[in-house]
Structures are given as C-alpha cells and as structure tokens.
Amino acid sequence: MSFHLAPKADLERGITTLGGRRLVFHCHHYNVFLQRTIEDALQERAPALLVAAGMEASRSMLQGLENDANSGSAADALRRAADIFAAQGFGRMDVSDLGVGGGLATLEHSHYAVGWVSRWGKRPTPGCFFVAGFLAGAVAVACRLAPERVTSRETECVAAGGERCSFRVEVW
Numbered sequence: 251m252s253f254h255l256a257p258k259a260d261l262e263r264g265i266t267t268l269g270g271r272r273l274v275f276h277c278h279h280y281n282v283f284l285q286r287t288i289e290d291a292l293q294e295r296a297p298a299l300l301v302a303a304g305m306e307a308s309r310s311m312l313q314g315l316e317n318d319a320n321s322g323s324a325a326d327a328l329r330r331a332a333d334i335f336a337a338q339g340f341g342r343m344d345v346s347d348l349g350v351g352g353g354l355a356t357l358e359h360s361h362y363a364v365g366w367v368s369r370w371g372k373r374p375t376p377g378c379f380f381v382a383g384f385l386a387g388a389v390a391v392a393c394r395l396a397p398e399r400v401t402s403r404e405t406e407c408v409a410a411g412g413e414r415c416s417f418r419v420e421v422w
C-alpha cells in the first residue's frame with residue numbers, strides 16, 4: 251500500500267481518516283447485519299438508500315484524496331479507488347472498463363457477498379449495494395461528473411448464486 255492509500259491515524263484523538271473522512275472499522279458480521287436491518291425495515295426502498303449512502307461516503311473520501319494528490323487521469327483515479335477499496339478489505343475490483351461514459355466492473359471476493367452467504371446463506375437478489383455506490387462515487391470523482399448524473403447497480407452477485415459480482419455504471 252502506498253502512502254496515498256494509507257489511512258491516517260490520530261492516536262491522540264483516537265480517530266482514523268482517509269481523504270479527510272473518518273473511517274469506522276467493522277467486520278462482515280456487523281456490516282451485513284446492519285444491511286439486513288435496513289432492508290427488513292425499508293423493503294423495496296432499501297437498495298436506493300444503500301447505494302446512495304455508499305456513493306456519498308466514497309465520493310467525499312475519494313474527492314478528498316484527489317484534492318490532496320491529483321491522480322492525473324480518470325483511469326489512474328479509478329485504479330486508485332480500486333486499490334483503496336481492496337486495501338480496506340472489501341475485495342478486488344476490475345474497473346478497467348469504466349470511464350466518462352460509465353461501463354462494467356467486476357468484483358472478486360466481495361466482503362458483502364461472502365459475508366452475507368456466511369451469515370445467512372444465499373439471497374434472492376444481489377446484495378452488494380455499498381459496492382455499487384462506491385463505483386458510482388469513483389466514476390463521479392474520476393471523471394469529474396456531478397453525482398446525480400451517475401447511477402450504478404449490481405447485475406450479478408455471488409450472494410445470489412452468481413459466478414461473480416458484476417456492476418453496470420451508467421452516466422446520464
């Protein structure tokens with residue numbers, strides 16, 4: 251991990267930040283239980299909220315990193331986003347198809363998919379909402395797009411029996 255990817259620990263204040271945003275560390279048990287609680291409560295309204303939350307959290311963090319040290323190109327910014335995502339333990343994503351027009355991305359060993367299956371088994375629909383939001387935020391920052399122009403959804407998910415987790419990012 252390069253120093254650009256490493257969170258900053260403030261031991262005196264007991265906080266850790268990345269891109270100027272505070273980090274909270276949770277295991278997959280906490281994350282998938284929280285997600286299930288939101289899905290149980292909001293039903294069909296949950297996916298949009300979970301994706302939007304993931305997008306906003308990632309967008310502000312990645313924009314902070316770009317402000318500190320500009321990646322120089324959209325492709326480099328997307329690679330840095332993927333490296334940060336992996337370094338935080340969420341899985342290794344392929345973002346090579348993404349760009350200003352959106353595109354497709356895949357994820358190996360999704361924290362959310364593997365965590366969900368290990369806790370509750372398969373689910374009927376894709377479950378990596380945070381990942382979809384992260385990808386939308388990454389494209390918005392890398393391509394300097396207004397966030398409302400970028401949408402993202404998971405089209406195949408390991409937690410729903412898929413071969414891999416796949417995502418379609420669209421720019422409007």
Ligand SMILES: [Zn+2]
Pocket residue numbers: 360363376377378404406407408409414415416
């Ligand atoms: Zn998934």
